[in-house]
Amino acid sequence: MKNKLRHYRTVRIENQDGRFTIRGMGKWYHQWRDPYHLLLTIPWVGFAGIVSIAYLLLNALFALAYLAGGDSLEGAKPGSFSDAFFFSVQTLASIGYGAIHPKTFYANSIVTLESIAGLLLIAVLTGLAFARFSRPIAKVLFSQFILITTHNRQPTLTFRVANERHNFILEATAQMYLIIDELTDEGAFMRRIHELKLMRHRTPSLVLTWTIMHSIDSDSPLYGLTASDLEQRHANISILVGGVDETVAYTITARHVYATEDILFEHRFEDIIYTSENGDRYFDYSRFHQVQPLD
Known part of the structure; x- marks a missing residue:
């Protein structure tokens, strides 16, 4: 075992703009042994x-x-x-x-x-x-910010995604995880991962956009946490979106991580759907990332 461990170097985890990243992760020039x-x-x-x-x-x-x-x-x-x-x-x-x-x-x-x-x-x-x-490559666009807003009188974590290819992603699924610093009852530090239950984690097809929500109720790991709490505990929210690309019949997966600074309280997304005078509906993707504070 010691001989095998000699080939591995110390892994460095860096905090960059509120996001924890592993130095060298995903870099092709770190794969010479493979x-x-x-x-x-x-x-x-x-x-x-x-x-x-x-x-x-x-x-x-x-x-x-x-x-x-x-x-x-x-x-x-x-x-x-x-x-x-x-x-x-x-x-x-x-x-x-x-x-x-x-x-x-x-x-x-x-x-x-x-x-x-x-x-x-x-x-x-x-x-x-x-x-x-x-090799299947997902072209999924994630909103720049993830919001904690009010939906049906309930605090709700929400963000939206879009299919940049404008084809069908069949049986699209979404998963959301809260990654946060915690102390156990014995005082030991842990970097915990909590799965956040979504209001709807599956859609028959992702063609244009999908707004994904998590209700912050008493069972939610986010319940009672403020923006200051999330920042002090280095909270990240990790998103996984997957499905079957209808064009090539391959399973694709896209991932995104929101840092604490990407979480906005008491904001809502601007509507990207507008109706013309003749009744046709249009999607204005230029407003996909735009948010505005609640009144």
Whole structure:
């Protein structure tokens, strides 16, 4: 166990603008010990760069192998690294111009090994490229603020989300969690996670917008807490929204974290739906994040 633990460094948790984040979490350059995950999460520019460098190094190694066999390539200058390198490129890509070809058993053996390496390389890169293209990505917009307001004469925590793709997210679900500092009865510090019960945690389809609410009653972990309490106890509210993207039939998940400074008391969202003179209804997404204080 100790040998395994040597590979892990100390994890640093930072408080940035009221949000607790793990340093390096989600960063592709912290995944060198997991190359498959690295190649799936690295930006496309970095992916192309790694593939190109690996391709050049592989051809350079085979070029050195051809040179180690002496004058083993017909049509190539003896001892020419460039000729051996470009012959390796042609072999690995199955181009086969024919200007240079192996003339010894040793060179043919290296060509055989390189052909096998080329097949494996193409198979791996094809799989990685397909996995990157087919990876489901949610396009869910979360409101900038989460509000504690009054709904049906009851204090209510509310925020709204929108489907930026404007297609159907089927069987959309939402989960809300309060993450807050607490002390146990023995005085031990804990970072506790409380699930917040939603008035409606599921909708048949998320097409445009969805206003999600949690009633702050006597059973709610937020009951009786003020803005000062939430700030002193470093409260965060974590949101998970998921469903099935109808276009690609993949399950997608989006997450968002609201810090204490994102929680506004006694405000309400501005209405984004308006009706034209002919009776048509429109959604004005320019007001999606806008709030106003209660009268």
